[in-house]
Amino acid sequence: MKTCSYCQEQQPTDRAYCTACGKSLSLAGETSKEEVVNRNAFAALGLLLFFLTLVIFDGVATFLFGGNTTVSLLSIICYAVVLCLSVLALRFEKKKMVNEAQGNVSLIIAQTMMSILMILINLQQLMFRG
Numbered sequence: 001m002k003t004c005s006y007c008q009e010q011q012p013t014d015r016a017y018c019t020a021c022g023k024s025l026s027l028a029g030e031t032s033k034e035e036v037v038n039r040n041a042f043a044a045l046g047l048l049l050f051f052l053t054l055v056i057f058d059g060v061a062t063f064l065f066g067g068n069t070t071v072s073l074l075s076i077i078c079y080a081v082v083l084c085l086s087v088l089a090l091r092f093e094k095k096k097m098v099n100e101a102q103g104n105v106s107l108i109i110a111q112t113m114m115s116i117l118m119i120l121i122n123l124q125q126l127m128f129r130g
């Protein structure tokens with residue numbers, strides 16, 4: 001038996017196409033599993049850090065301290081890390097196109113755009129104060 005990399009159904013080894021979803025059961029799908037896990041980990045970590053930064057630095061800290069230079073700098077650094085994680089996630093995606101998680105790509109791109117936007121907002125706040 002082998003597992004379909006698209007729908008995770010168990011399939012007989014001699015089959016060329018998955019009986020559940022009709023996708024090709026090529027060997028390429030098996031080796032990519034680790035990369036999918038890696039990419040999803042990067043994407044999840046990036047998303048988590050993004051929201052943490054949004055809440056902690058742009059939310060709570062800005063509310064408490066009225067937004068100072070340190071808070072803006074810290075949040076820019078955090079968003080930069082989110083950007084790196086998103087790029088890493090997309091790099092894994094480029095290497096191997098796996099259908100199963102393709103819905104996540106738009107999420108990763110959205111996350112990347114949001115990070116860039118938040119960096120720009122914080123930079124603007126820095127310049128206003130400076």
Ligand SMILES: [Zn+2]
Nearest residue numbers: 004007018021
């Ligand atoms: Zn399948």
